[in-house]
Amino acid sequence: MVYFIVKRLVQSAFVMLAVAFLAFSLFRFVGDPITQMTGVETSVADQERLREDLGLNDPYALQFARFTGDMLKGDFGFSYRTRQPVAEMIATRIPATLELGIVALLISLLVGIPAGVYTALRPRGIATQAILMVTLVGVSIPTFVIGIMLIFFFGVQLGWLPTFGRGGTVRLGGWETSFLTVDGWRALILPAFTLGVYQLTLTMRLVRAEMMEVMRSDYIRFATARGVPMNRLYFKHALANTMVPVITIIGLQFGGVIAFSIVTESVFQWPGMGLLFLESIRFVDIPVMGVYLVVIAFFFVLVNLIVDMLYVVIDPRLRIRDVS
Amino acid sequence: MLRVENLTVKFPSRFGDVTAVENMAMAIAPGEIHGLVGESGAGKSTVGAAIIGLLQPPGFVADGTLQLGDVDLRALDRFEAHALRGKRVSMIFQDPQTSLNPLMRIEDQLVETILAHEDISADAAQSRAIDLLEEMGIEDASSRMRSYPHQFSGGMRQRVVIALAICTNPELIIADEPTTALDVAVQSQVLDLIRRLADVRKVGFMLITHDIGVIAQIADTVTMMRRGKRIESGPTAEVLGNPSHAYTKQLMDAVPPLDRKIDRFRVPKDEEIDATGQGDAARAWLLGAERETAVGLTLEGIAVSFPGVRTSMWQKPAPHIALQDISFVVRPGSIMGIVGESGSGKSTLAKTLTGLIKPSDGTMTLAGAPLPGGGARARKHPSRQLIQMVFQDPYSSLNSRHRVGTILAEPLWLYGLVTDKEERRKLCIDMLRLVGMLPEAIDKYPHQFSGGQRQRIAVARALLARPKVLICDEPTSALDVSIQAQLLNLLKDLQASFGLTVLFISHNLSVVRQMADDVVVLRNGRIQEQGPCATIYETPTAEYTKELLALTPVLPADWRP
Amino acid sequence: MLAFIKRYEGLWLFSRSPAVILAAIMAFGIILGAILAPWIAPINPYDLASFSLMDGLLPPVWDEFGSEKFLLGTDDQGRDMISSILYGARLSLIIGISAMTIATVLGVGLGLAAGYFGGRFDAIVMRIADIQLALPAILTALLIDGIARGILPPEMQQNLRVTVLIIAIALSLWVNFARTARASTFVQMNKEYVQAALIQGQHPLRVMFVHILPNILGPLLVIMTVDLASAILLEATLSFLGIGLPADSPSLGTLIRIGMQFLLSGEWWILWIPTLFLVALVVSINVLGDFLRDVFNPRLR
């Protein structure tokens, strides 16, 4: 158990390091930050001096060493664009993205799992066919189109919900949350739904497939043959066994949720990391882009570590050694 | 108590309704163990499923009467049927490994089942569960009950399964191949348990099995099925001991006896294509160059261990020892039988010989030359050709995406035996004839054949490499008994004709007895006993061998035709 | 018998599901239209001389201001919408299919080898896959786009735009193939026909590609279909984020991005017609993917 976790940690660290390397080496190519940092009237000599100051003329290896070294020390550098510490910039954006991602994930789970169970148990019903068709269309419309449609309909035409931003937020410690205000919740609905639609479909289909597989297993047939009550059969026996593979995939998806929030955040002007990242691309703000990548990788690795442990909690086969 | 009359079960398909069971009739009284016997596809499991109302959709009961006591089973709605399940009729499945919910404690599964049918307190249900488990022979039930299924061994698990089936005191239990996945020792214990339950609790059992030995051992009455229809039924000794029906006779002829060796099984002429009369070209080819000498195989001190799964940071995992100190000699041109239960290491031994696994110690010698193991055996090593193998599962041993012709021709070009494509094809066709197949088979895909036919194709593939050693790893354990008889006959003929050295691996003592000249008894990776076949079977010295022989179900001597 | 029936069974199931037939017709029609675009499109949207700004912003023909010359109207450049969409679908499909093909070859190759050799090689491939998974599709695409921009001279970037997109999308899809191929290969490695081939001493490449590959094609085919749909959507999303294709050689995604400017302005057709088209294409591919999944995995029926 401890060994298992340590092993996963080592693997995770390896992944993080590789991502850090990619983050640095790839974004170096994105473009010349200097032209973005200076105005039209800045002379070429001044630009050159700035380039020298930023160490952009140093050898490549030296720059990478400095980058990783600083990062390990917890120094994430300063944004070329705003001259603020990158760590702080990203840190202030993390709550927005995480809250959006979590709510989107919750929507996808709270709707996706029951829908998956229903469609698995009634594979031939009309409602099932309808649900499958609707989700199929849902998964086929690009996220940004869904977002724009929602804004247009619920924001502009009906005027029910805000079309951009987070609405009212409350700062709790260093964490700026929109969970504590009505306004914040209202602002959260459209973006979270937009982001959640795709995951919802995936979750539903996954649960459905796994559930159908489990329903055919011997232990479900045996439980049926013993007359275990239907509800218990479906939810205690079948669903629990379904969740084991589902949790893994959901863990993998969470990374996708965070990454796809780039699109959602751009459409809804949601002040999260994704929006910051897009702005940084536009301004060739390399330090921010690099750190963003590393943070994303960190979340991914973290979530999957948690999933691994959940796995152990759910499945006694991983928790308790076989005595035989 | 249970009365089945005129039962017909159909499965709709795009070719119209397929009748799986037709005009089936049977009756089971309380305390009676009624064997339902038949080969695969006979429809015996379908009968069981129809009674308990768990037919796989879209199958349905088309006609007939299903009466359990005073209840007309066909008249029940969905909810009534479900309430009846467990309460009055229950079921035991074949594989105890998969029959229990892996995520729930045994206790919870038991208590949940009891509470589903009886209005008693959870405490009462729990104490009943403990009593039951103890009745089933599980010691220290009150603490063991808190374990998860994976913490029990296979035999124990089947006891738990039986406890679950019995915990609500049903009148009837449908046991679908309850011992097929178990080793003989465990099988015997489980059968004893079933007998006891029938005698003491007066539970009626419907024992579905393909194993005539099992039926002979415990069934009071038996119904013989074939292709969805009842062949005959009656008291076991009457039906099996003195078969009147031709099919039953055939079946009884095909059962290998444990206590003597018969030269050939009696097989109806129309079902076996005589391997001796056909495939002369292939025969000539096999007997051609370099065929004169048979080769021997020697193993000395072979040990195989696998690295254990690491679970701790500080401890190196203990290696799992699969084989230890295995030494024996296979005489040239003889058949060596390897007997052992699951986990004895017999398949590991086959893999070691074929170079799939590297032995951690010991030497192997083939025809006097050292035989390197594992990765040390080069892809072009001559032994690759000399040693061929016939596998257990006819459904996976042939690549289902390749035509039979492609599969058969592979060794011919791989070893450069026949370079001309047309010649290869001719030889393959002739080889098919030799193993008793029709030439048309060459352009078909494996899944177009039955298990027995596929096993013949697998034998043909092995022969086409012109081997001197043939390793047969449980070649008949997936086959019905009549097909098994045919294949055993074929193997015997081929071995005799071509002087092959054969290593015949099986868990089935009766089968080995029919095949082997010498026998090695394996247990937990060690040799228990070895020697000439007759000696081992008649005067075993090792305790283990004695036990195995004693527990293997046999037909009463007076049934022998 | 089984494969024959299965093939037969696939056709049989197909003939019984109107939605699948409709999807197949739609997908086939769009693909055919895309292939034939140069011959059937009224104008060539890449040829600047073939259209005129004077014809700009015409609504579809059923609108009172529509022109019969342009059945689905024109965009702000005066390009015929039908032509733009046909050429756009062509480009989207080229990108989607190429990306999917590269991802398949790369993923299946690595997955097969990882499953076959196991051990250290397997561990390395899986770690690389982990890294790839930690960088979700959009980020990968942004990264590749970034590198390409950095290392290619600008004039080449224009020409290689499509290639860069294809590689970016392919890289974000290969893991799926690799994981599936690896898992399936592990299963097949324990099958006796593979062991038979190994015992015979057949070449690893032959074992992998002649023996194992045909047996794991089923699930891979399903992923290929689903990933083709994702590739097309991903291209659209990247175009929306402004790192897709330039407006003078528009894919469906680019057309939607351009059309987005007209979301509120009344020229609805510039946005919604390409969008509808894209959704129709992706839905039909997904329906076909679902169907294939059902055929290969009868338990889901």
Add this chain to the structure above:
Amino acid sequence: MSRTLRKSILLGGVISMTALGVQAESFHWASTTDPQTMDPHAVNSAPVLSFLNNVYEGLVRRGQDMAIEPSLATSWEPMVGDNGWRFNLRQDVTFQDGAAFTAEDVMFSYQRASNEAADVRSWFSPVSEVRVVDDFTIDFVTSAPNPLFPSSIANFMILDKDWATANDATLPARDAENFATMNVNGTGPFTLSSRDPGVKTVLAPHAAWWDTAQHNVTEATFTPIGNSATGLAALLSGEIDFIQPIPLQDVAQVESRDGFKVLEGEETRVIMFGFGHEHDTLLYSSDVTDANPFADPRVRLAAAHAIDLASIDRVLFRGKIEGASQLVPANISGYSDANADRPAYDPEMAKSLLAEAGYADGFSFGLKCPNDRYINDEALCRAAASMFAAVGLDADLSTGPVRDYWPQLREDDFDMYLLGWSPGSFDMEHPIRFLMHSQDDEKKLGSWNFGNYSNARVDELLPLIQQEIDADARQAMVDEVVSITQDEVAYIPLYTQPLIWAAKDNIDLTQRSDNFFMLRWVTVNEAN
């Protein structure tokens, strides 16, 4: 600091729905880009300067009509006996933290803004020395006579010396932040009450502002919204009061809705095509590889005649643009009324000019355009390429984001390119200096003249124009330059970029042609 509880209710209490409508005098506005810093000297970019003009002030400022008017300086006059200007400073001005404003603050701000670390230092390249005369008088000495100097420093913002020193912000932050990146202390009408970069910036009126407030805003919230559709949706759904800019195609939509209005104007930015004048051959031609046809003024003129500006106006710009004849629009000082004609759309003329130049069959060349810099830039180039094609000029169009675009232009990697130019000093001298004078790195002249158009007479006239005090004489010289460059078709000026803002009906505001949005002219009326 950025804790905002606007209409927010802590959960757990009674949940009541509050209207999202805006209180009478709080004002919400949006634009595409967030000002990247609050430091007035760190970055010379329009979003920063525009935003900070609400917080900081310069010695002079621009009025609603762009005219220079007194601000922190009450008056200024040329120095006697020296080149340069003397500024007489306003008394009784206080910074937002209450500190008094003196000449020392100006001196300090000059030193700060002309430091190497400051991006705006080029404004002070003519300055040789600054002398504090007394608390409220300061001299800016220039190396040569410089009549335009006062108007060139309208965006030179003054910050408090003591505040900057105390907070360790004596120099603009270069590669790290400092206190002035996130905090302000100016003399202007508004001060920062909270800032969440990229998300929201809230301004509050500066109670002790020296000038009479013409606005009635009690709180102003700025939100950057990058996606134009989202921005417009935010306006239409009532969440914001004002947005700059909105896309041209949405003008009709906004106007057709009750309660909204569109403000249309002209920016000072002129959009033009430039040529690779000094190239020996075309870089991107498939047929003419041994010559540069664009070296011939007839070819350049032919290209000018090929452009159908009326169609571009109608379809791409919905009738919102004015044609440009020179590199500045008519409202800029130095505009040459004498040269107000632009080449007409005349494809036949274009073809005959091409034939005359020896290219009767036309030729192919590379046209470079940005796709995220100017309004409709990419669409414009595609339309132009199509129009060029009609006369035989086969343009191979390549477009890209501006971050790639400038480097390409600097590397001379084009045959023809698109450029927009807004004269920072709001005078004709500015484009002459940057776009028409031959490239001269040493004197920092012609630095955006990428094609290196070169005319000896123009080069000769520039210093004379810069130093000429007499308006008429100066205008004559400017007219000559414009005339020469028109004759030689140094550039093809196309049109002045339109400026389109949208607001709720109850908002009164002033649209200034430099696209700066000044909160001090905003009135929020009672919503009907």
